[in-house]
Amino acid sequence: MGNLCTKKQKVAKTTTSEEDLKNIKVVFVVGGPGSGKGTQCERIVSKYGFTHLSTGDLLRAEVASGSARGKELTAIMEKGDLVPLDTVLLLLKEAMMAKAADSKGFLIDGYPREMEQGTRFEKEVTPCKFALYFHVSDETMTKRLLGRAETSGRVDDNEETIKKRLKTFHDITTPVIDYYEKQGKLKKVSAEAGPDEVFTEVETIFDEMLKTETSPLKDAKIVFVVGGPGSGKGTQCEKIVEKYGFCHLSSGDLLRAEDVVLELIREAMVNKLSETKCFLIDGYPREMEQGSRFENETSGRVDDNEETIKKRLVTFHNQTQPVIDHYTKQNKVIKVAAEGGVDDIFAEVQKFMNSKSCKCNANPLKLIRL
DSSP, X not given: OHHHHHHHHHHHHHOOOTTGGGGSOEEEEEEOTTSOHHHHHHHHHHHHOOEEEEHHHHHHHHHHHTOHHHHHHHHHHHTTOOOOHHHHHHHHXXXXXXXXXXXXXXXXXXOOSSHHHHHHHXXXXXXXXXXXXXXXXXXXXXXXXXXXXXXXXXTTOSHHHHHHHXXXXXXXXXXXXXHHHHTTOEEEEEOOSOHHHHHHHHHHHHHHHHHHHTOTTTTOOEEEEEOOTTSSHHHHHHHHHHHHOOOOXXXXXXXXXXXXXXXXXXXXXHHTTTTOSOOOOTTXXXXXXXXXXXXXXXXXXXXXXXXHHHHHHHHHHHHHHHHHHXXXXXXXXXXXXXXXXXXXXXXXXXXXXXXXXXXTTSOSEEEEEO
């Protein structure tokens, strides 16, 4: 009985569920016919231990298997119809679950071919780390494909068919490329050079990704707090620290650390005025701004007057609104009305802090707007 239990436990540990796939690294690989993406995928697999999946290969393997689903796919393709998106997604998920235990990540080649494929995959399986786009001119791709035709025997490697394939690629894939570029998730590689030169650029991209993955901060829960001067964000941050144990870092405080140095120098000088009115200040200023601020330094905040406050508010709106818009598009903004009392506002903040979206296994970055 003991041996049987052990075997069952081992099976449980090596079985991958759809939920497990949410933590898998996925890179979409996009490029036109003749862009060399297949060659680069082979090199990525060899160096980084990723698994290379091609939806075309998965479909062909299913057809060749003679399964009931394979026969359905054969009938669909013989009619010239497109394979349903649900079927493609299911084949990908099955292949990923079968290989996830032994893989460092997945390269999904030639995918997504259209926007819905990408958005459905990221919603139902896992978000991609980035889309790797091998960019090559049509002239270069045509030249490569015609050169391949001399030995490949492929009936679609002729000039007329190549033009149609390139047009189809651009028509279908350009919106996908534009989408991931706007998301900041497009890695564009110029693939005009030879395979070695191209892979050097690919290595830079993957090394940077893996370096980030091993960063000690990669699992940190980060909440940006945004609000205009006087919005009360400092008070709310104090309450979040007290109740939830977050570490409060204020960029303003970090910047004002320079003011602390000025205050210490000023205080030391005042204490010595009874002895001398001449001072040597060693190692200061180290830069022009330090010198200017030293000469203009006062003990109070000179920016808390009506005219300056107006300017600060204009600056806040001009600089911060694009940030708010960016994270709003990513559904990462929590807007809190901060007109009421401190406790009323904190009650609204707590609704987010107590929600599932702020748990440790949720998306690691959110923005609270006061």
